Amino acid sequence: MIEPDIKEFWSDHPCGDNVFGAPGGDQRQDYEEFFSRYDAAKYRLESHIPACLDGLGVLGRRVLEIGLGQGSEAEQLIRRGARWTGVDLTGTAVRRTGTRLALRGLPYDGLHRASVLDLPFPDRSFDLVFSHGVLHHVPDIRRAQREIRRVLKPGGELVVMLYARWSLNYLVSIGLLRRMVLLAAHPVARLGGLPHPKGLLGDHLENARRLGLARYLRMGTFIHSNTDGPHNPYAQVYDVRRVRRDFPDFDVRHAEKHFLHAPPLPVHGLGSGKALGWHLWVRLTPRAR
Numbered sequence: 001m002i003e004p005d006i007k008e009f010w011s012d013h014p015c016g017d018n019v020f021g022a023p024g025g026d027q028r029q030d031y032e033e034f035f036s037r038y039d040a041a042k043y044r045l046e047s048h049i050p051a052c053l054d055g056l057g058v059l060g061r062r063v064l065e066i067g068l069g070q071g072s073e074a075e076q077l078i079r080r081g082a083r084w085t086g087v088d089l090t091g092t093a094v095r096r097t098g099t100r101l102a103l104r105g106l107p108y109d110g111l112h113r114a115s116v117l118d119l120p121f122p123d124r125s126f127d128l129v130f131s132h133g134v135l136h137h138v139p140d141i142r143r144a145q146r147e148i149r150r151v152l153k154p155g156g157e158l159v160v161m162l163y164a165r166w167s168l169n170y171l172v173s174i175g176l177l178r179r180m181v182l183l184a185a186h187p188v189a190r191l192g193g194l195p196h197p198k199g200l201l202g203d204h205l206e207n208a209r210r211l212g213l214a215r216y217l218r219m220g221t222f223i224h225s226n227t228d229g230p231h232n233p234y235a236q237v238y239d240v241r242r243v244r245r246d247f248p249d250f251d252v253r254h255a256e257k258h259f260l261h262a263p264p265l266p267v268h269g270l271g272s273g274k275a276l277g278w279h280l281w282v283r284l285t286p287r288a289r
Contacts, residue, residue, distance in 0.1 A: 003089070003115060005233045006137060011090040013229060015069040016042070023096075031099050038070050045268065048258040049132075050076065052281060056159060058082035061127035062109070064151065066116050067134025071097030077130065078106045085110040085126070087119065116144045124153045132161045133279075136227075136236045141246045149249040149286050157285055158250060163227060164257050164280035165237040171276075173262035174226045178204075179217050186213050203230035243282055250284035257281070 016038045023034040043049060053073070059081035065074055068088040074097050078084045085108065088094050094113045101108055114120050116131075117140060129148050138144045148158055164170065182204055207225055208216040215221060227235040238246075240255050257277035260267050273279070 003117070003139075006139075007089045009231060009233050010137075011092050013231070014090075014092050014096070031096075032103055035070065035072075035100050035103070039072050039075075042072055046259055046279070048273075048279075049073070052258070053077065053080060056080075056128065056130070058128060062125065062153075064119075064121070064126040064129045066129060066131040066148070068093040068097045069133075071100040073130070073132050074108070075100060075104060075106060078108060082128075084108045085112075085121075087112045087114040087116070089113070089115055116147060119147045119151050121151045123150050125151045127153055127156050129156070129158045131159075133163075135160055136162045136238060137232075137234055139234055141236075142248070145247045145249055152286055154286070157253075157283060158247075159281070159283050162238040162243070162280045162282065163235065164278055165239045165242065166276070167237075167257070167262070167278045167280075168260060168265070168267065168276040169262040169278045170223075170237050173265055174223065175219060177264070178226060179222065182208060182217065183213075200230060206230075238280055238282075240282070243280075243284075247284060249287055251287050252282060253285055254283040255280060 023030045053076050056077075058077055061082060063077055063082040063084050065077065065084065065086045066088075068074060068086050070093075071086075074084060074086050078101070086094075086097055088097070091113050094111060098111050101111075112120055116135070116138060129152060135141060135144060145158075152158065181201070185201060185205060186208055204216075204225065207230055211221065216225075223237060224232060224235050236242075240252055243252055243255070256274065257280050258273045259277045259279040260269075260271050260273040261278040
């Protein structure tokens with residue numbers, strides 16, 4: 001898996017566009033209305049995020065955010081007093097975040113299109129690095145964490161949200177239900193004269209045809225296509241043990257889970273997600289050298 005494939009996917013599928021559609025044009029009101037709708041839906045669904053951000057204590061600290069999406073967390077961090085700088089692999093996310101911050105009149109230190117594998121900053125530039133739902137899409141995570149370690153000041157902190165391995169979504173929805181549906185649909189789809197299914201199921205069946213059903217259903221392959229859509233090129237899931245393995249330049253200081261999410265199961269709002277949540281928030285500090 002190479003970085004250009006990941007860049008192309010996220011350029012073509014920005015977070016939230018599959019739900020709300022892209023902003024309708026270049027007019028100020030189009031973007032303002034889009035960002036307002038997006039934020040309202042996001043923080044209604046992921047209501048834990050504001051409190052988690054409150055707990056970071058970013059006031060007056062130099063904060064680097066890696067991976068920007070629609071700029072929601074950028075705005076939240078700046079409103080909490082962070083001296084914020086952002087980077088994203090895609091021009092789409094950089095442009096939309098810049099538009100959001102300009103519309104809201106929010107100050108920031110920098111905004112760059114750049115890779116986490118080659119951050120355009122001097123050593124020891126930031127007090128805190130924050131990345132929400134991004135680093136589990138980076139195949140060369142060891143190199144990424146070395147770069148993050150390089151730009152952090154002594155005593156700095158890395159805060160990440162990673163998809164959780166010990167979650168209802170991974171263990172039951174992805175690991176069991178979705179594979180069972182695909183296993184049942186695959187022989188039916190191969191019968192002659194029947195129309196090919198459309199939508200998500202059709203896309204998954206096409207992946208199975210291209211890779212072979214047995215190979216596609218292996219969890220090491222299936223996970224890539226079951227976090228952010230069937231065309232997503234790369235994704236991983238984490239527990240604390242794997243965090244320690246993939247972030248060897250850091251010590252894990254705290255980890256907790258949030259967000260009970262396991263489509264197609266109707267579990268939203270049924271619990272806090274502390275036990276089987278999909279979002280694993282981890283706070284790490286650079287390991288002493």
